[in-house]
Amino acid sequence: MSELVRLEKVSRRFAQPAGLTRRLAVAAGLSQPPSVVRAVSDVDLTIRAGEALGLVGESGCGKSTLGRIIAGILPPSEGRAMLDGARVMGEGRRPVKTTTRVQMIFQDPFASLDPRWKIGAAISEGPIAHGLVAPSEARAFVVGWLQAVGLPPDVADRYPHQFSGGQRQRVAIARALAMKPDVLVCDEPVASLDVSIQAQIINLFLTLRRELDLTLLFISHDLGVVRHVCDRIAIMYLGRIVEMGPTQVVMSAPLHPYARALLDSIPRLALEGDEAAFRPIAGELPSPLAPPPGCHFHVRCRRAAESCIRQSPLLTPRGPSRSVACHFPIEE
Amino acid sequence: MTGEAPLSAFWLEFRRNRVALAALGVVATVLLVALLAPLIAPQDPYDLSRLRLTDARRPPGFIGSGGYVHWLGTDAQGRDLLSAILYGLRISIQMGLIAGAIAFTIGATLGAFAAFRGGWVEALIMRVVDLQLSFPAILLALVLAALLGQGKWQLIAALVAAQYAYFARTAHGAASAERAKDYVEAALSTPLPTPRVVMRHILPNCLPPLIVVATVQVANSIALEATLSFLGLGLPVSEPSLGMLIANGFQFMLSGRYWISIYPGLALIILIVAINLVGDQIRDQLNPRLRR
Numbered sequence: 001m002s003e004l005v006r007l008e009k010v011s012r013r014f015a016q017p018a019g020l021t022r023r024l025a026v027a028a029g030l031s032q033p034p035s036v037v038r039a040v041s042d043v044d045l046t047i048r049a050g051e052a053l054g055l056v057g058e059s060g061c062g063k064s065t066l067g068r069i070i071a072g073i074l075p076p077s078e079g080r081a082m083l084d085g086a087r088v089m090g091e092g093r094r095p096v097k098t099t100t101r102v103q104m105i106f107q108d109p110f111a112s113l114d115p116r117w118k119i120g121a122a123i124s125e126g127p128i129a130h131g132l133v134a135p136s137e138a139r140a141f142v143v144g145w146l147q148a149v150g151l152p153p154d155v156a157d158r159y160p161h162q163f164s165g166g167q168r169q170r171v172a173i174a175r176a177l178a179m180k181p182d183v184l185v186c187d188e189p190v191a192s193l194d195v196s197i198q199a200q201i202i203n204l205f206l207t208l209r210r211e212l213d214l215t216l217l218f219i220s221h222d223l224g225v226v227r228h229v230c231d232r233i234a235i236m237y238l239g240r241i242v243e244m245g246p247t248q249v250v251m252s253a254p255l256h257p258y259a260r261a262l263l264d265s266i267p268r269l270a271l272e273g274d275e276a277a278f279r280p281i282a283g284e285l286p287s288p289l290a291p292p293p294g295c296h297f298h299v300r301c302r303r304a305a306e307s308c309i310r311q312s313p314l315l316t317p318r319g320p321s322r323s324v325a326c327h328f329p330i331e332e
Numbered sequence: 333m334t335g336e337a338p339l340s341a342f343w344l345e346f347r348r349n350r351v352a353l354a355a356l357g358v359v360a361t362v363l364l365v366a367l368l369a370p371l372i373a374p375q376d377p378y379d380l381s382r383l384r385l386t387d388a389r390r391p392p393g394f395i396g397s398g399g400y401v402h403w404l405g406t407d408a409q410g411r412d413l414l415s416a417i418l419y420g421l422r423i424s425i426q427m428g429l430i431a432g433a434i435a436f437t438i439g440a441t442l443g444a445f446a447a448f449r450g451g452w453v454e455a456l457i458m459r460v461v462d463l464q465l466s467f468p469a470i471l472l473a474l475v476l477a478a479l480l481g482q483g484k485w486q487l488i489a490a491l492v493a494a495q496y497a498y499f500a501r502t503a504h505g506a507a508s509a510e511r512a513k514d515y516v517e518a519a520l521s522t523p524l525p526t527p528r529v530v531m532r533h534i535l536p537n538c539l540p541p542l543i544v545v546a547t548v549q550v551a552n553s554i555a556l557e558a559t560l561s562f563l564g565l566g567l568p569v570s571e572p573s574l575g576m577l578i579a580n581g582f583q584f585m586l587s588g589r590y591w592i593s594i595y596p597g598l599a600l601i602i603l604i605v606a607i608n609l610v611g612d613q614i615r616d617q618l619n620p621r622l623r624r
Contacts, residue, residue: 073521097523104521112514116536126522172518179522 004215005047005070005102005183010079012040012065037288039065041239042079044315047183052209052216054230054247056223056262058285062239064187067219071104071185072097083183100130103176107188109168113160119171120156126179145174149204166197170204177208183215190225202228223266227251232321235259238288238296241315245322255318255329258297295327303328345617352613358606362599366421373415374400378570383410389589405591407580413591417599420574424600427484427573428554431491435553436546438492439499440535446500447507448530458504461497469494473556477565487566491553502545506538540618547611551604558600574600 016034025031039062047053055063068074069081072088075095081088083102089095106112113122123145124138133141143153149170160168169189176184186205190198202225209216220226226233227247234244235256243256254260261281283300286292294312298304307327315325347353365372375382375398387396387410394402396410404413446457464472476490510516511534519529560566561575562582569576574596581592 068517071521072523073517096526097521100523104518106514106518108514112518114515114519114533114537117533125519126524129522129524129528175518 002049003046004049004084005045005217006082007043007045007066007070007076008080008082010040010043010045010066010069010076010081011038012062012069012074013038013077035289038239038291039288040069040076043239043241045234045241045244047215047217049182049215050213051232052218052230054226054233055217055219055236056221056226056233057236058221058262060285060288061236062288063219063236066236067104067185067187067217070183070217071102072099073104100126100179101181102183102185103179103181104185104187105169105172105176105189108192109165109172110160110192112172113168113175115160118157118159119163122160123156123171123175123178126175130179132178132180141178145178148177148208149174164197165193166201169193169197169201173201173204173208177212181214183217185217185219187219188221189218191220191222198225205229223251223263235262238286238291240296240312240325242297242326243322243324244315249322253330255322255324256326257301257303257328257330260330261300295325303330342617346613349613352609355606355609355613358602359610362421362603362606363425365418366425369415369418369422373412373418374398374402375412375415377411377416377419377572385410389584389592391589392591404595405589407577407592408584413577413595416572416577417574417596420572420577420596421599421603423567423571423573424554424557424575424603427488427491427557427567428550431488431495431553431557432546432550434488435492435495435549436499436542439496439501440503440538440542442496443500443503443505444507444530444535444538447504447511448526448534454504457500461500461504464497465501469552470556470559473560474563474565477560482565482568484567484571487557487560490560491556494556495549495553498545498549499542502541503535503538506541507534510534510537544611544615544618547607547614551607551611554600554607555604 014037022031022034026033043066045066055066057063065074069076070088072081075089083099086099088099088102089097113119117125120139120142123142124133127133127141128135128138139156142156146153146156151167151170151174155163155167160171163171173189189205190201193201205216206229208214216229218226218229230247232245233247233250234241235250235258236242237258243250243254243259250259251263254263261279264279265281281300286296286299292299292309294307294309295301295304296312298308301308305328311327313325313327315323317323318329346356370376382398384397387394387398387402387406388408390396390402390406392403392405394405396402396406396412402412402414404417407413407416442457443461446454473490473494476493477487480486480489507530516529516533519533520526557566557573558575558578561573562579564579566575567573572580577596578593578600581589581594581596584592
């Protein structure tokens with residue numbers, strides 16, 4: 001399989017927007033410069049064509065930011081995001097997305113559809129604008145995609161508020177797929193849905209992925225869903241990828257202490273005699289405004305030593321398909 | 333707004349406020365009467381050959397040389413005041429609507445553009461708007477009307493310059509809120525060109541607060557125009573608006589011929605109050621924080 005998506009040393013910083021008065025005050029030494037968050041730092045990542053990569057981590061670890069960089073919504077502050085050898089977004093001070101080959105599905109289907117557009121128009125807007133379909137054939141095109149996501153054709157003339165959450169997410173999926181993308185970035189696509197609906201949407205993803213030969217970046221904090229959908233998994237902690245490898249291998253024998261802790265924190269049905277069915281991770285996620293020095297995880301890590309504070313471990317390959325960023329990985 | 337048909341639900345709620353409903357009726361009646369003025373007015377007040385100076389300054393109820401009753405009296409030129417008011421309403425409403433529409437277009441586009449562009453462009457546009465909102469609109473309109481001279485379009489330019497800032501402020505706030513929503517990111521990541529996203533996705537979703545501002549600002553335009561005309565900076569004498577009618581009658585107030593000023597004034601007040609009452613109700617209904 002050839003690689004389709006490639007991130008090279010991608011970082012993304014967010015600074016509080018500073019107004020003119022604030023900037024003058026900073027220049028005069030009357031005020032602190034605005035604080036900067038490094039949501040993503042120095043991430044190298046490749047996704048092969050046809051692969052489903054799961055991106056997991058706690059809230060605020062930067063996984064959504066990374067997804068938005070790949071989807072061409074945010075430009076990286078440093079580094080390059082490439083799709084099939086070309087940049088996802090152009091260069092310059094106000095980069096604009098140039099490719100239609102990567103599309104995104106958002107967490108909240110109530111927010112990701114324009115409330116004033118009928119869903120038929122919403123689905124066909126992009127394809128018509130990019131000449132993928134003629135306006136005269138839009139109706140049949142929309143009906144085709146509605147059927148592909150399991151919705152009846154007559155809903156094309158309805159507005160988003162007339163749908164349930166699961167149906168809206170189906171519409172959002174149809175809207176993204178109608179652009180005929182190669183890569184689909186799914187940002188917590190089932191997190192806001194009822195559990196009974198989640199399974200339907202997950203199965204829809206699996207079917208469509210097979211039929212359309214899609215490459216998926218599946219962002220989630222639900223390890224169960226990721227295990228079900230993804231071939232490979234990348235675990236993020238405070239803006240860095242700490243472990244990456246085939247889903248089954250990483251989940252059964254994680255190398256990074258954070259990956260271990262994350263897996264241990266999944267609540268499971270307690271078997272007879274089991275005392276603790278799950279173990280929460282000690283401590284809280286440090287503020288991304290002031291991440292700890294060295295390895296970001298050392299303050300919560302039971303294996304941490306002095307070197308973990310001094311030097312931050314790099315993501316290094318271990319074996320043919322895995323890599324881990326830890327000075328003292330767990331050896332089985 | 334949720335529900336099967338947002339518009340009909342909106343109307344059902346609007347109907348429950350009797351005062352607003354009555355005000356809407358008044359606005360509709362005034363609009364209709366102003367539109368049909370040439371058909372229903374007893375006299376064409378602009379046709380100078382029909383005016384008789386012997387009919388001048390007659391009290392309400394006087395039957396003039398034309399053989400019909402001057403229900404609201406006549407003015408200093410012998411014009412039937414009812415006819416003059418109907419024609420004056422026409423001009424006042426026309427000015428208010430044209431100035432309001434232009435100010436809406438310019439202000440909303442500017443505000444939405446500023447919100448989307450960000451950076452120093454946004455800072456510049458919004459600081460100018462803030463600066464303008466910090467002193468009374470009438471001041472700017474007065475200066476501009478004096479500078480540009482008399483004429484319909486000069487007056488409209490002065491009204492627009494005094495009022496676009498309210499639309500810009502509102503559009504900026506609404507567009508900043510809309511901009512952060514997922515559906516905008518979804519449209520941009522399709523990708524669709526930014527101007528198209530602003531015009532077809534963001535602005536339509538900013539309409540509710542803008543409609544409220546527009547209602548109030550049309551009333552303000554009418555009042556502002558009347559003020560300028562009253563001060564002699566408004567429309568030329570050939571197109572007398574309500575403000576000029578009031579001004580013309582003002583000098584006769586103390587001599588007891590109250591009707592020349594009072595009746596155009598009443599017409600103006602009724603129109604402005606009615607528009608504001610309708611605007612208030614729309615605002616209350618569109619403001620989610622005031623909803624039950």
